[in-house]
Amino acid sequence: RQLSLNEGETEGTDLFxxxxxxxxxxxxTPSDKQxxxxxxxxxxxxxxxxxxxxxxxxxxxxxxxxVKHAEGKQLHIDxxxxxx
Numbered sequence: 792r793q794l795s796l797n798e799g800e801t802e803g804t805d806l807f808x809x810x811x812x813x814x815x816x817x818x819x820t821p822s823d824k825q826x827x828x829x830x831x832x833x834x835x836x837x838x839x840x841x842x843x844x845x846x847x848x849x850x851x852x853x854x855x856x857x858v859k860h861a862e863g864k865q866l867h868i869d870x871x872x873x874x875x
Contacts, residue, residue, distance in 0.1 A: 803837030807850075810857040817866050827867045833874040 813828060839850055861868055 804832065804835055805838055806832070806836045806854055807838060807857070810854060814857050817861075818864050822865050825865050825867060827869065828861075830868065830870045831873055832870065834872055 809830075817826060817828070836854075839847060842850055858868055
């Protein structure tokens with residue numbers, strides 16, 4: 792609810808920024824209640840798409856690391872792909 796289109800002067804999708812904000816909010820505050828995060832995406836990430844081939848895999852790993860151990864924080868993540 793607190794993110795907006797093209798936030799941070801980055802056009803397109805910035806999954807790293809969105810997942811970093813999610814991590815700050817949900818990982819820093821202990822909770823006993825289960826929370827669900829639903830990510831609706833077309834699969835594109837502006838930053839990832841601009842990287843040369845050799846830099847893509849480390850960036851993808853950084854994205855995956857942001858959601859590591861989510862289940863231990865009572866956070867369930869679902870990703871829904873939209874588009875063709």
